[in-house]
Amino acid sequence: MRTGALAARRAIEEYGAVPLVRPADLAGDALVVPLSGIGAPTVSHEMIHGEDEPRRIAEEVERVFGRPPDAVMSSEIGGANGVAPVAWAAQLGLPLLDADGMGRAFPEVQMVSMYVAGLPADLVIMADVAGNVVTIRPVDGLWSERLARAVCVAAGSHALMADYVLTAERARGALIEGTVSRALAIGRSTDAAPDPLRALREELGAARLISGKLTDVERRTTGGFVRGTATIEGTGGDRGRRLTLELQNENLVAVEDGRVRAMVPDLITVVDTETAAAIQTEALRYGQRVTVLAWPCGPLWRTPKGLETAGPRAFGYDLDYTPVEELTT
């Protein structure tokens, strides 16, 4: 996230401010390019990002559609992919859409609202740091993930990706709107607060699963993902308790004493107990003093197609989805 924020600040200094526009502000035939970095975050942090990738994707969009893109959108508002699109939009001289495709972060390519809304996953464009551009016309969302992931791994486990390039008209009802504004509001509420953690919980409507110390992180970078577990031992009022998180780039399931306390697609986030700053899975370290928060995902993810796409079974967990509100009360 820090890498993304630095890149965004630098790009704004160099190319000027990025206007934030609502989907309704765009003409019906305006081309929206949802962008995200694909790959293992552990690798992304060590890659030198070129400024060429957004330009090469925009060129390929123009080759495919016969006209240049009109707006950039973040495919996922969570993590570095929520911040870096500001830099990509600045570099391309385009506005940023106040919307994203997840309302959170998810690790796989097909886990976006456009897919859940039933839009065909018919085009993926990828640009890597070496200068290669790959255009995938997949038969469905699962193939888009499989092929894009293979290209990503071959390209060094990181690439910039445009998925579901679409007109503003088609985007209606298929995006999660207002998420850039909401991210800004969250940042402002905690920045100014005397008790940032409390301010964050109130802003999100989040339950506190545990506060404690990170005592065990088992993490490996494999198949283009970071996978593993993280264990938090309670401290203070939570002494004697122990929560384990299952990871695949994101926090998928939180378990305490064999009991699931929250699961995808609901949000599970590890934050610094003092500053309330989010700690991404790849930045988890032994000894960190953290609090784990959980709160409800957007309603789209709780539909049958949403749960099929990004519910616990989509990640290989033999669990029936239970909303976090029912698990934490």
Next chain:
Amino acid sequence: MRTGALAARRAIEEYGAVPLVRPADLAGDALVVPLSGIGAPTVSHEMIHGEDEPRRIAEEVERVFGRPPDAVMSSEIGGANGVAPVAWAAQLGLPLLDADGMGRAFPEVQMVSMYVAGLPADLVIMADVAGNVVTIRPVDGLWSERLARAVCVAAGSHALMADYVLTAERARGALIEGTVSRALAIGRSTDAAPDPLRALREELGAARLISGKLTDVERRTTGGFVRGTATIEGTGGDRGRRLTLELQNENLVAVEDGRVRAMVPDLITVVDTETAAAIQTEALRYGQRVTVLAWPCGPLWRTPKGLETAGPRAFGYDLDYTPVEELTT
């Protein structure tokens, strides 16, 4: 090869004969699409080939170039990829070019005459049996191999590929011409001969490395390739001798008593001793009575760029290239 021949016969019955044209017969701006199957031959034999793949590649060529292709070419004349293009041309209603990009078979994407001739590897189009189409704009030939191989493995270790789509004008001097006619001549010479092996050797100008029995085949399908070794124990006049072949889809190096007897890019072929029919690496079986032939590759492969691309070091062998004529006399 048999799979390819069956597909070719069936396609000709259904769609009509395929005209064979020379590069000089085409208009300068005619679009030539070099096609080949990419993947592990062990897998290709078990895949049900769709008829859709050539059509989907032709559609993508038209999308990219703004006009449909004018002729099909075999990317590699050796093995099934030398025969199957007859079927692909028939299905597309296009003529087949009397030329190819190797004058033999090679396992990797960049090992083609167009690459050795210095044409940029700027476009690869792949279609798989599931219906996916992937277009790669690689920065160079090695990236085209790396990315195409990753896509191939993700698609189930087999796909149809167009590499170096080019105009007839650009193709001049960058193809190995007359190789389809030559393959037909080789077939005719052995079909009619009372001693097929002798006829084949004369037609090819090939040295006989050994005749004997296949006693050991070690072969694994990995990373989209078939790799391994095959050992032939001499029989008859060759009793007491033993030749080992190193394989990566093709026969790369022939070694006897620690002495190299032939190496890439020269041709090493295992044939049935009685019928002189070629046996591809994936069809080698214990107990087969075989003869190993070796003969010189085309002059393009002996240039510095040719050897850098497909000489022994390109396959990881720490050997200086020595022409087969010097090793077998």
